[in-house]
Amino acid sequence: MTVGGQGLPRLQELAYLETIAKAVVTGLPFEGIRLALVDHIWSLRQASPGDPPDPAEYRTWRNDEKKFVRNVTDALKELMRLEFIENSMLPSSGTSAYAHKDATYRTTSAGLRWVSLLESDRRAAYDELLPRLVFAHRGFRCFLSAVGVIGDSRSSFVIPLLRWSKLPPNNRTEAAYRGAIGDYVAGALASSDLGWHAEAFEIGEAVNAYLDRVLARAQARDKNPFQTVRAFTQTCEEALVRLAFAKAGCSIDYVSMEIARRWSRWLGLASYTYHAPDPYALRFWSAAQMQLADDSVIVHRRAGGDWRDRALAELHDHCQQARAAGTTYVPVWEARAAVCWRLRIVDDEFDRAVTDMIAGRRGEHLPWRVHLDQVSVGSIPSSASPVTLTTATAGTRAYNVVTIVPKHTK
Secondary structure, eight states: OOOSTTOOOSOOOTHHHHHHHHHHHTTOOHHHHHHHHHHHHHHHHHHSSSSOOOHHHHHHHHHOTTTTHHHHHHHHHHHHHTTSBOOOOOOSSSTTGGGGTTOOOOBOHHHHHHHHHHHHOHHHHHHHHHHHHHHHOHHHHHHHHHTTSBSSSOSEEEEEOOOGGGSOGGGOSHHHHHHHHHHHHHHHHHHSOOSOOOOHHHHHHHHHHHHHHHHHHHHTTTOOTTSSHHHHHHHHHHHHHHHHHHHTTOOOOHHHHHHHHHHHHHTTSEEEESOSSSSOEEEEEESEEEEEETTEEEEEESOSHHHHHHHHHHHHHHHHHHHHTTOSOEEHHHHHHHHHHHHTOOHHHHHHHHHHHHTTSSOTTSSEEEEEESOOOSOOOTTOOOEEEEETTTEEEEEOEEEEEEOOOO
């Protein structure tokens, strides 16, 4: 369920709580809840851009009683922890799910109120969920403090990363990378306030010790954990993340960090990117300020109309700078990262600003407009996402590049 003192439950998507809480209220047994989650995940797959998924896969999901059992169990356990569902026995694995397929669960009065609020005001429902998550999970609370959501100490938290290509062409080896990473990261930390500090020797020791542990565990199973450069550098990143957050007073493991950043972005509290301008790094920033008061929280988000207008202005400047350098179309993920990093807003605010302008709901007075295209410019990082638009005529489409063009006037 958790890893270490400040780990988080392996609940990758908060939307699973919503789907499963609604299923429990209707009296569905465990297998019916699993099927409700299958339908939810499948609907997301169908709405995603690209080729439509194979219906045969959907039928396979529904017929496999082990599919998504862990997701259902983790979400039910979290709903019990949040006191939305009464405590009850749950499957320990997919193999034991058959013994629980007819089990049902009782919703508490708080859970009934939350589900009712989901139906009437989904945003308010997640605002009500927020303090429960913050006070139930010390790891989530410490993550929010480290990236500057709680408290006024910082607005960003940056973990410098060393690209493999930065090594000398004639010496791009794991040993060379191990030897260089301490000095590289320490130099970046010394150049500006990135939210944490460590000396070169300490960074090198932490990364090498982490690599050695991973390597020893894999070799005990006759495995090679670093079959690719990406696998090796990703493991180094995990080590740096653990060290950086520990230095900020947050002893959180890498997977828990991934979960916390997903929750934070979903709730409009903080965001992150690998793709902002300037040196390569994993950058976190607060998109809200939060004060804790007894069992409640007060949140002020950088969101809404004015921030979306500012996002359009920043997008205009970014595209103009690219055009001055000879580039007409800019990758959407690159523009989004630059704008959100500068304004300290979440990705959704950028996407809403762009879609509002295209729909004619924003920026009517401006002499330019946003133009999106489905083509790609260069390779798209796995951590990047396009802007998606859904229309009655074209359905859902993904747009990978953006530019600005003058508006035609009569």
